[in-house]
Amino acid sequence: MDRTRAIDQDQRAALGWNVVLLVLAPVSIFIVTFELAFVHQPRLLTSIVIYAIDAVFLAGIWIRTRSSPDGANSRELWGLGILLVGNLPIDIPFFIGDGELWGISLVLWVRLLRLIRLGTIFAVLRRLERYSGSNTAALRILRLVIVVGLVLQLLTCVWYLIPFIQDFPDDSWPVVEGVAGDGRGMSYLLSIYWVVTSVTTIGFGDIVPGTTSEYIFALFAMLIGASLFAYVIATGASLISSLNLSKVSFWNRVDTVESYLRARKIDRSVGEEVRRYYEYLWDSHGTLREDTLLSDLPAPLRLDVMSKLLGDLLSNVPVFRHASPALRNELLLSLEPVVTQPGGYLVTDGDVADGIYFIAAGHVEVVSADGETVYGTLSAGDYFGDLTLLLKERRSASVRSVGFSEAFQLDAASYERIRSDYPELREVLTKSSSERSSTLTDLVLEGVVL
Amino acid sequence: MEITNENVGDAVVARFEGSLDTTTAPQALSRFDALIDDGESTIVVDFSSVDFVSSAGLRVLLATAKKIGTSGSLRLFGLNPSVREVFDVSGFSTIFAIFDDEPSALAG
Numbered sequence: 004m005d006r007t008r009a010i011d012q013d014q015r016a017a018l019g020w021n022v023v024l025l026v027l028a029p030v031s032i033f034i035v036t037f038e039l040a041f042v043h044q045p046r047l048l049t050s051i052v053i054y055a056i057d058a059v060f061l062a063g064i065w066i067r068t069r070s071s072p073d074g075a076n077s078r079e080l081w082g083l084g085i086l087l088v089g090n091l092p093i094d095i096p097f098f099i100g101d102g103e104l105w106g107i108s109l110v111l112w113v114r115l116l117r118l119i120r121l122g123t124i125f126a127v128l129r130r131l132e133r134y135s136g137s138n139t140a141a142l143r144i145l146r147l148v149i150v151v152g153l154v155l156q157l158l159t160c161v162w163y164l165i166p167f168i169q170d171f172p173d174d175s176w177p178v179v180e181g182v183a184g185d186g187r188g189m190s191y192l193l194s195i196y197w198v199v200t201s202v203t204t205i206g207f208g209d210i211v212p213g214t215t216s217e218y219i220f221a222l223f224a225m226l227i228g229a230s231l232f233a234y235v236i237a238t239g240a241s242l243i244s245s246l247n248l249s250k251v252s253f254w255n256r257v258d259t260v261e262s263y264l265r266a267r268k269i270d271r272s273v274g275e276e277v278r279r280y281y282e283y284l285w286d287s288h289g290t291l292r293e294d295t296l297l298s299d300l301p302a303p304l305r306l307d308v309m310s311k312l313l314g315d316l317l318s319n320v321p322v323f324r325h326a327s328p329a330l331r332n333e334l335l336l337s338l339e340p341v342v343t344q345p346g347g348y349l350v351t352d353g354d355v356a357d358g359i360y361f362i363a364a365g366h367v368e369v370v371s372a373d374g375e376t377v378y379g380t381l382s383a384g385d386y387f388g389d390l391t392l393l394l395k396e397r398r399s400a401s402v403r404s405v406g407f408s409e410a411f412q413l414d415a416a417s418y419e420r421i422r423s424d425y426p427e428l429r430e431v432l433t434k435s436s437s438e439r440s441s442t443l444t445d446l447v448l449e450g451v452v453l
Numbered sequence: 454m455e456i457t458n459e460n461v462g463d464a465v466v467a468r469f470e471g472s473l474d475t476t477t478a479p480q481a482l483s484r485f486d487a488l489i490d491d492g493e494s495t496i497v498v499d500f501s502s503v504d505f506v507s508s509a510g511l512r513v514l515l516a517t518a519k520k521i522g523t524s525g526s527l528r529l530f531g532l533n534p535s536v537r538e539v540f541d542v543s544g545f546s547t548i549f550a551i552f553d554d555e556p557s558a559l560a561g
């Protein structure tokens with residue numbers, strides 16, 4: 004059951020709310036750990052900040068519980084219980100009596116329950132990933148920064164806490180460095196300095212462990228540091244390789260085809276033509292084939308995406324423009340995009356009619372079988388193939404692309420099917436025929452039938 | 454292919470029977486040419502008994518329409534559904550004057 008359902012209804016508000024949580028959770032964890040390790044006693048200002056942040060988190064929990072339907076299951080109740088423990092100011096009663104443990108106020112020890120918010124941070128990151136699919140690279144960087152920051156902060160606090168709890172033995176590092184129990188700023192700075200030099204495996208050796216406990220912790224910190232370092236490197240590497248993932252996979256495919264052609268000793272000019280074709284596809288479409296790329300999508304969603312993707316091209320095709328929405332959807336699913344490279348043939352003389360070609364972009368020329376004689380030129384809005392399809396004749400000319408051209412083919416079987424399912428197709432074609440150039444009808448006089 | 458002529462008022466009605474394809478097209482063309490040479494400017498073609506028109510047939514009709522030009526007209530009627538589809542889809546129905554029946558074709 005999704006507790007965030009009510010908030011989800013307004014995605015923008017939900018996004019803002021999650022960002023607020025993502026800022027406040029690390030801030031509260033930083034304050035709680037810093038005060039415990041370096042200040043040892045609760046201070047008024049930080050207490051106010053902590054309780055204010057608690058209030059925000061509790062408000063969030065309240066909204067979510069209210070929005071979740073009745074009869075939440077035991078797992079949800081359990082989760083809710085943990086959340087409440089992590090966010091309720093249950094440290095307040097400990098102000099009474101000024102109780103201490105190892106010289107640190109009990110209030111601060113109890114406040115460590117706020118570390119439960121670490122779970123909230125990761126839950127929020129997961130939710131944000133859902134909202135902003137394409138920005139996951141930025142989110143992964145954010146996750147990296149938060150994880151590294153929090154690990155460094157926890158190590159820093161423990162590195163100073165160990166000698167503090169032991170009442171600063173003479174050989175402990177704060178005593179050696181002269182920061183034992185003094186100014187919070189300097190002890191924190193030196194502590195985090197040691198943690199960073201150790202974790203990054205730099206280890207200058209100017210600050211070294213002195214007591215047994217410090218040595219043990221130093222070992223632990225170095226092991227944690229190595230894992231953290233590996234995590235940083237791995238995330239960085241995967242981020243770089245995942246940037247432009249689609250571009251990389253597209254060009255890998257092109258390289259595969261090219262090296263195959265080279266291995267089979269195919270003429271170099273053919274290879275160059277293949278390359279140009281792919282370059283055109285990438286520049287104009289950004290993918291090999293929209294329809295196969297989107298084949299995982301359910302039909303209604305795919306139609307929606309296709310009509311937006313191909314909208315510009317299809318607006319050049321009169322038959323598509325004049326069609327009713329239902330027929331348009333049927334055509335979207337049936338029309339096969341045909342991209343032809345300069346000098347490439349869409350159809351050739353003598354072909355059996357295989358369908359109607361609607362030209363959406365570029366120019367094509369109607370030429371004789373040998374390609375020498377050019378009868379005429381067709382451009383966006385024109386279509387051919389209808390005569391041979393309906394008359395069941397063979398083509399008596401070829402059609403060659405001048406530059407790159409884009410056409411949509413409605414194959415013979417689809418034409419028959421759509422014609423019987425949607426009688427309006429004929430009317431739409433009649434209307435479209437008035438918008439095409441007279442080239443083809445004029446060519447019939449010369450015996451050219453496409 | 455059988456072609457018969459009949460003068461109705463100012464127009465001449467040419468009744469075609471059979472298929473207008475590669476083999477019969479030359480015959481149809483010479484008949485049209487003869488009618489134009491005889492000074493007929495309004496030619497009405499009865500397609501009711503034509504079962505099939507090939508690209509050669511379309512070519513004859515286009516050539517005739519071109520010869521008549523703006524001085525007269527070539528009118529067709531009685532096209533069967535499949536022939537009508539060819540005309541509609543290919544845009545020939547906007548080039549020729551196509552009518553449902555003889556009286557409306559004669560009336561223009």
